[in-house]
Amino acid sequence: MPDFIQRRRLARILDRSAEQFADCSPPEKGWIATMRLALGMSAEQVARRKGVSRNAVYQAERSEKEGSISLKQMESLAAVMGGTFVYAIVPNAPIEQLKYQQAFKRAEAMAAQHASFAQWSPDERQDWIDDTAAQQLHDMHTDFWDDS
Template sequence: MKPEARKRARERLDQRLAPLKPTDRFRAPPKGWVRAVRDALGMSGVQFARRLHVRPPSIAALEASEENETIQIKTLRRAAEALDCTLVYALVPNDSLEGAVHARARKIAFRELDRVAHTMKLEAQETPGTGMDERVEAYIRNNVRDRDIWDEP
């Protein structure tokens, strides 16, 4: 995928994911979503087991696996359907995808520009303090754009 196409894809995903922020609204209840919804519906574990076509002891294991964050998505989807719910699954960036790419590019640019500045200082060729932000953005435009910014940790 070309850089401009990736940028458009990031922007589209950022727009789709924006309504999901802030993510703390979606933090699971202490015993998990399955248990919270089941209890709110007034459905017993036995009734829920019948709807899932499993034995009643499996319900405690299912709810415990959600609480421990070890539940499989497939199992969670089946549980949601049995509760007449829809499983919503998304990875919501803490910032934005575009912001993450730009922050990573800035980190690389700062590191590279610091290296160059250090070498020039050692060789007594230090440049006067021109705007660092301008130099960083220029470095990103000219050097980072086509590079895979995720190669290094």
């Protein structure tokens, strides 16, 4: 498990990636067909460059749209068309926000286990949840991401 400083660096990398790819969604026809058509290449031309049949190119385009194409295949097709295949996992929110949401969820679950919690004032309950979430973030126990 990386230490705090390493996790923070990794979080910055992912957060920057999320900013760069925020408006990037796959084109309706998929990346392969879109690149091929933008270049004015036929499936036959791509197939010759790749050393496969035209039907293999069409099948790859269908597989991409279905989500069943391999990364290796995407990389290979991008290369024969003069492109680079980029693969990324982009967080839906900043990493710190995702971690805070998990810590808050854990704190609420812990609160539900306290028999007297419901008898506390709303301010006391909120303070306890906030403090517990902060502690969860600070400690980052190995079970932090467990669903229990």
